[in-house]
Amino acid sequence: MSKDPNKKLVVLLTGASTGLGLELTKLITQQPDFHLVATARESSLSRFAENHIFENDQLWLRPMDVLNKHDRDNVLKEIRLKLGGVDILINNAGYMLRAVVEHVAEMERFQQMDTNFRAPMALIRRVLPHMRRSRRGHIINISSVSGMMAMPTMSVYSASKFALEGASESLWYEVRPWNIHVSIVQPGFIHSSSYLNVKSSKECQHSLNDPQDPYYYHYNSMIPFINKVMELTPSTPEQVARTILRLMRKKRPPLRVAATWDAHFFFILRRFLPRSFYHWFLYRSLPHIRQWGSRN
Template sequence: MSKIVLITGASRGFGKIWAEALLQRGDKVAATARNLESIEDLVEKYGNSVLPIELDVNKREDCFAAVQQVQEHFGKIDILINNAGYGLFGTIEETTEKEAKDQFETNFFGLLWMTQAVLPIMRNQRSGHIIQVSSFLGLITIPVLGLYTASKFAVEGLSETLATEVKEFGIHVSLIEPNGFSTDWSGASSYHTEPMEVYAPLKKEFFESATPDSFGEPNATTEAILKLIDTSNPPLRLLLGKIAYPAVKGIYEERLKSWSEWKTVSDNAHGK
């Protein structure tokens, strides 16, 4: 049975790849983008199976209107994939107030607005699956992507909490946590802070450390996404790529070791 899937940020990268994979197998897709020209090819190829919606997820009212449009057009929404987002490259000190707020407006608040908008529909259906595109950088950190990482840590906390709140309504929540992939996420879709010379050596080391092997092939993710969508008991978290698991595992082992070493201090801080 075909599914009704709403995907934000469907103009390029993962969003467009996943939208086409779903359409190819017969699902119906509501695809949002800031510029509808970027998804005209999907409409031409798949016709009425695609509902193109112009949307800036930073605008809460527009998010609610877009969700209502999908509901009225297709009659239901089985899956929401919150994919809209971008990368902000720069150190913490370099980041301006506007850059920091804009990063959270899209990566966190845009996702929150779409989630809030779809929940009443899924509650009434007593079914649904909300898939949040996070990152393995929502679990660990690296230099030069501090604000991006912070926004994804926020998405992780929000979504894990949400999963406990909506389970009784038959709604599943999953976090997708990719490592780096060869999309234009770090190219045309990204922003860079105004550089400070003092951080030049750090940033040089950071950018030179990225080898071709560090990045996965975007099209290879479709099998995982379709499997996640089709399973009756989806996981809360799904890492994507060969880099993510060992990176996260190593950091969490370090954290557990540190917490264990300081456990007596922690216990004593509780009082009697």
């Protein structure tokens, strides 16, 4: 993508201190042609040192809570003044809210949408002027298989990733005239400890422990199922990070990238099965589905 072969491409990465973000940080800092600005919440910055990651000529570590405009402005201003601007933006920060639709309070819904959708949009708005002027750039939004298919108990998480995908698709058309690329990366289940970071809504936490709650079986079937799949899947954050690095180097990066084997599998399933059969098939495959709905 670089016009001047000696200029390092400036990469801005969010949520870089754990999971996929941390693996991306380790991988990108090994590449001589990138200058990485790896960001994390102030409270999480110490994890870099714990992982033996320290600042150097081509790596900056900066605090950024993606929900905090002041943090976003600070990092972007410093990049603009010292490095010119962002060439590749990787919107990785995000979390998963566990709750059925009926169990999500308004503030919980806002927080999920703000983190997974509105914050990436805010960053994109800020990096585009430089990309337009230099007539190059790459926006990489980390979505999920949940951005193409929705699972029960993950309603607003799915909504946030569907929103991210919709806006990314519009953006793909809008900025193509300036040679700016947009990619949506869809990992499926990843073998990592990130399921420990899944947040449950207040009502979900209550329901989980109350066998009389109408949604008790929904949660108590889905949680062990998801944990098991995450434990058994061969897909790792390192592998997804390598896929993203390859994407960063592509001359014509694709809009959508299925980043794990199950993402490919579900893509094929969704594309080729008749819609009504697809939904019926997935419904019948849900763990202990016969128990769901046994309470009112």
